[in-house]
Amino acid sequence: MNCETCQLKELVVEPLEIRDVLRCILHTIVFHRALGLVRPKDVDCELFEITYVQCGDAELERKIDEKIDLFIGWVEKHPNKKSQVCLSFYEVRNKQATWMFSNKTERLYWEQWYINLHVINTKTHGKSHNSKAPINPGDNALEESSSRRASLESALHEVLFQIIKFVNEKKDHIPSVTNSEVISFPYEITTPR
Amino acid sequence: MASSPCNSYSEPPIIEQVITEFFAKSLHIILESRSPFVSSRNYSLDHFASSPSSSSSSSSSRPRDKWFNLALRGCPAALENFDLWRQSNLEPLVVDVLLVRQSSTMDMTRLSPGRCLLRNPSGKDKFPMSPRQDELGTRSEKIIERWIVQYESRKNSNFGKEMYLGSRKSSGVSHHSSEIPTLYKKTYKRTTVMLRSLYLFVRLLPAYKLFRELNSSGRIRPLSLSHRINFFIEPFTQAEDAEMNQFSFVPIDTPCGRLCLCVSYLPILEDVSSEPSTPLSTQFIMDYVGSPTTDPFKRFQSLPSAGLARRHSWSNDHGGMPSGSPSPSPTYSDSQAVHYNPTVHLPPHHLHDQPRSAISIPRNALAARKKNTSFEDYLSSFPFSAASSPFTPTHFYGGHLPNSLLRSGSAPVSIPSSRHGRNCGLLDQALPPSSSKPTRPGYSSQTDLLRAQNTSASRTSSPEGKLQTKKDPLSLGDFQTGISSAKAFSFGKDEAGTLPGLKCSSTCIPLSRSSSRLSLLDGFDDSEFDYPFADDEDTTESCNRLELSEGKDQVSLNLETRGLVPVPRSPDAVVGALVRMLNTAPPLRQDLSNSVRSSQVFRDESWIPRIQHKEDMEAEVEKSESPVSSSGITASGLPKPRTTADALAELRSYKEMKELLVKQGGSQSSDDNCKDKSADRDSS
Numbered sequence: 001m002n003c004e005t006c007q008l009k010e011l012v013v014e015p016l017e018i019r020d021v022l023r024c025i026l027h028t029i030v031f032h033r034a035l036g037l038v039r040p041k042d043v044d045c046e047l048f049e050i051t052y053v054q055c056g057d058a059e060l061e062r063k064i065d066e067k068i069d070l071f072i073g074w075v076e077k078h079p080n081k082k083s084q085v086c087l088s089f090y091e092v093r094n095k096q097a098t099w100m101f102s103n104k105t106e107r108l109y110w111e112q113w114y115i116n117l118h119v120i121n122t123k124t125h126g127k128s129h130n131s132k133a134p135i136n137p138g139d140n141a142l143e144e145s146s147s148r149r150a151s152l153e154s155a156l157h158e159v160l161f162q163i164i165k166f167v168n169e170k171k172d173h174i175p176s177v178t179n180s181e182v183i184s185f186p187y188e189i190t191t192p193r
Numbered sequence: 194m195a196s197s198p199c200n201s202y203s204e205p206p207i208i209e210q211v212i213t214e215f216f217a218k219s220l221h222i223i224l225e226s227r228s229p230f231v232s233s234r235n236y237s238l239d240h241f242a243s244s245p246s247s248s249s250s251s252s253s254s255r256p257r258d259k260w261f262n263l264a265l266r267g268c269p270a271a272l273e274n275f276d277l278w279r280q281s282n283l284e285p286l287v288v289d290v291l292l293v294r295q296s297s298t299m300d301m302t303r304l305s306p307g308r309c310l311l312r313n314p315s316g317k318d319k320f321p322m323s324p325r326q327d328e329l330g331t332r333s334e335k336i337i338e339r340w341i342v343q344y345e346s347r348k349n350s351n352f353g354k355e356m357y358l359g360s361r362k363s364s365g366v367s368h369h370s371s372e373i374p375t376l377y378k379k380t381y382k383r384t385t386v387m388l389r390s391l392y393l394f395v396r397l398l399p400a401y402k403l404f405r406e407l408n409s410s411g412r413i414r415p416l417s418l419s420h421r422i423n424f425f426i427e428p429f430t431q432a433e434d435a436e437m438n439q440f441s442f443v444p445i446d447t448p449c450g451r452l453c454l455c456v457s458y459l460p461i462l463e464d465v466s467s468e469p470s471t472p473l474s475t476q477f478i479m480d481y482v483g484s485p486t487t488d489p490f491k492r493f494q495s496l497p498s499a500g501l502a503r504r505h506s507w508s509n510d511h512g513g514m515p516s517g518s519p520s521p522s523p524t525y526s527d528s529q530a531v532h533y534n535p536t537v538h539l540p541p542h543h544l545h546d547q548p549r550s551a552i553s554i555p556r557n558a559l560a561a562r563k564k565n566t567s568f569e570d571y572l573s574s575f576p577f578s579a580a581s582s583p584f585t586p587t588h589f590y591g592g593h594l595p596n597s598l599l600r601s602g603s604a605p606v607s608i609p610s611s612r613h614g615r616n617c618g619l620l621d622q623a624l625p626p627s628s629s630k631p632t633r634p635g636y637s638s639q640t641d642l643l644r645a646q647n648t649s650a651s652r653t654s655s656p657e658g659k660l661q662t663k664k665d666p667l668s669l670g671d672f673q674t675g676i677s678s679a680k681a682f683s684f685g686k687d688e689a690g691t692l693p694g695l696k697c698s699s700t701c702i703p704l705s706r707s708s709s710r711l712s713l714l715d716g717f718d719d720s721e722f723d724y725p726f727a728d729d730e731d732t733t734e735s736c737n738r739l740e741l742s743e744g745k746d747q748v749s750l751n752l753e754t755r756g757l758v759p760v761p762r763s764p765d766a767v768v769g770a771l772v773r774m775l776n777t778a779p780p781l782r783q784d785l786s787n788s789v790r791s792s793q794v795f796r797d798e799s800w801i802p803r804i805q806h807k808e809d810m811e812a813e814v815e816k817s818e819s820p821v822s823s824s825g826i827t828a829s830g831l832p833k834p835r836t837t838a839d840a841l842a843e844l845r846s847y848k849e850m851k852e853l854l855v856k857q858g859g860s861q862s863s864d865d866n867c868k869d870k871s872a873d874r875d876s877s
Binding site: 160 | 259262263264265378382383385386387389390392393394397401402442443
């Protein structure tokens with residue numbers, strides 16, 4: 001079984017936008033792979049005029065938020081860097097132990113999503129918001145910020161369309177559903193270390 | 194030899210059911226995010242357990258909403274009848290999302306967003322759920338989205354061949370009967386994924402934002418969303434097709450066909466927020482201009498200290514009526530408050546819900562009628578008295594007014610509550626029940642009446658209205674009331690220390706006096722108030738003068754503007770002042786018709802005005818249409834400005850009159866005696 005990989009379009013985000021963007025993307029992907037009985041929950045982005053859908057699974061929501069926190073922590077330590085958050089779906093297969101002492105399970109990834117983010121810090125880019133900065137951001141800074149936000153919203157829209165296209169085009173690699181869980185397939189979210 | 198389940202070009206039943214449910218679920222997903230009232234319907238999980246489509250399959254035990262493991266909220270009305278009207282899975286399902294622009298508000302109120310038009314395959318008949326034409330009114334529709342869900346069978350010549358050729362290359366399609374469960378699972382899984390994508394996709398299109406805005410605003414907008422379900426594909430026009438974007442989901446292969454889902458949508462829609470809208474619910478606008486809610490003083494009708502009426506409520510603003518009154522118990526602070534308030538305010542009580550326009554008389558009207566010596570003009574001059582040539586009360590009351598009070602009072606004064614109302618015909622027009630008591634203690638009521646008089650007069654701020662008041666036989670009382678009120682008004686202001694140029698004697702009745710008329714009367718021996726009478730010309734000038742003042746005289750000015758009611762500070766004060774003057778005035782004989790009429794005017798004896806001057810009265814009577822012209826001035830209109838000299842002259846005239854009467858009486862008696870004697874003589 002092939003592992004389908006999808007590299008999503010890079011998004012330029014600010015630290016404050018990371019959570020909203022990642023939540024939107026991750027939940028959208030997982031919703032496509034939650035083939036158990038779901039009662040979809042529409043969620044409006046906080047910063048964007050985009051409505052995405054969650055599965056309604058509390059555990060999933062918790063895990064996603066947890067990973068986002070980790071990523072944000074890493075971003076704070078590594079500002080202004082391009083990074084990836086990877087969402088992988090895998091199957092667990094018991095690897096036949098070659099040794100008497102080991103009985104490992106193997107993860108066979110059948111789908112991986114790479115969320116490419118370029119986190120920029122406006123402070124280090126001259127648009128300081130601290131008190132020491134001249135209290136005259138001016139209309140230009142405000143316009144640039146709103147313009148950048150609108151651009152990000154449009155880009156996020158495109159990413160969501162990209163996900164939908166990918167999901168529709170690639171269906172054969174999806175394993176069979178063997179349980180009645182909401183999230184039919186195990187998954188993992190990987191953040192930079 | 195494997196038997197193909199598609200030999201008959203018909204799907205296995207289970208696949209058929211998947212296809213059927215796919216249509217239903219697709220429609221549900223689309224309508225749920227496009228039809229505003231879809232989600233409002235309660236949908237039972239087992240609602241469609243007995244539906245034909247679900248019951249025909251072996252695995253149809255699941256409720257419809259759980260098909261494809263996607264439990265949706267609500268159930269569109271169209272979906273309920275969907276199975277009834279859809280004859281075959283071979284028919285495409287075309288859902289047109291319409292942007293409806295309603296041209297008529299009336300229609301909009303009856304327009305039910307989300308109404309569904311279902312057409313039968315013939316395309317002509319409308320299903321019962323379709324709106325009637327009369328409900329629609331004038332509206333224009335524009336297709337902003339078209340969803341096409343269809344099953345393409347291999348029966349179709351083109352597709353069938355492709356499927357036949359492709360099926361051999363397809364890695365996921367098996368046509369063995371034994372593989373039906375596998376096929377079913379695969380088809381079901383893919384369909385599930387597709388529907389997940391559809392659920393997300395419908396929320397990414399521009400129409401969803403429009404749907405959210407229309408669904409959540411709760412306002413009547415000219416735009417609304419509707420949908421139309423067809424079972425045939427009506428091609429777009431070239432123009433429509435040019436502006437549409439297309440997106441097609443990857444078809445899902447089935448054993449004997451494929452499921453297709455595509456959408457044509459407008460990438461840019463109208464901004465609903467820019468459209469005018471009206472609230473859905475009928476609401477009473479409480480804060481309209483002139484309402485009690487916007488005029489806080491209007492509500493405080495029992496608060497004498499609420500003397501902060503705004504000027505605009507008195508002056509040319511017809512929508513306002515001053516409320517609040519510094520009287521009947523105006524305090525110094527109240528006076529001062531009035532001083533800083535440019536508006537004249539009437540006693541609040543008994544003037545509930547009086548329209549502001551009722552007491553608003555433009556000065557233009559006043560000026561235009563300055564030549565008219567009607568009673569209204571006279572009354573209208575009251576507010577100007579403070580700044581105009583003072584009218585000495587002695588003109589009426591024997592000239593006991595000190596000179597100080599004769600000067601125009603420039604300080605703002607508060608309008609006392611009506612105290613003359615019961616005697617005023619004007620007041621009858623707007624007499625509240627409580628203010629019609631002709632009793633002495635009813636000074637406050639009189640004040641109310643006075644205010645009501647103002648109200649009624651200003652309500653009919655027209656010459657006719659004023660003429661009505663002029664014709665009122667009680668207009669004399671109005672005049673007297675106004676005079677007294679103005680006097681008290683001025684006096685009270687002086688007492689409060691806010692009236693420049695006005696000197697209070699020791700007997701000045703302060704504004705702070707309570708509504709006790711007795712106290713006012715007692716303290717009104719030496720009326721120091723400046724009776725706010727002015728000539729027509731002077732009235733106008735004083736109007737202008739007062740207008741330009743900082744607001745001291747604006748209270749009285751506004752009264753003049755209204756042109757009806759004098760502006761007494763307090764009803765009791767005014768009453769007392771007038772009564773005092775009257776009491777000090779020399780009595781008149783009965784043969785003075787004016788006195789008789791004046792006594793008729795005032796029911797209260799204390800209000801019986803003394804005839805000021807016979808000549809003046811006669812002159813006023815000539816000019817006045819009011820039968821009661823005894824007051825002369827009251828009936829005839831604008832009073833002449835009174836000065837101390839005038840008052841003294843009047844006093845002299847009184848004295849002369851008295852002497853004359855006495856002489857006449859004496860001569861008459863002598864004549865009578867003579868006549869008697871002659872009669873006796875004759876008789877004898």
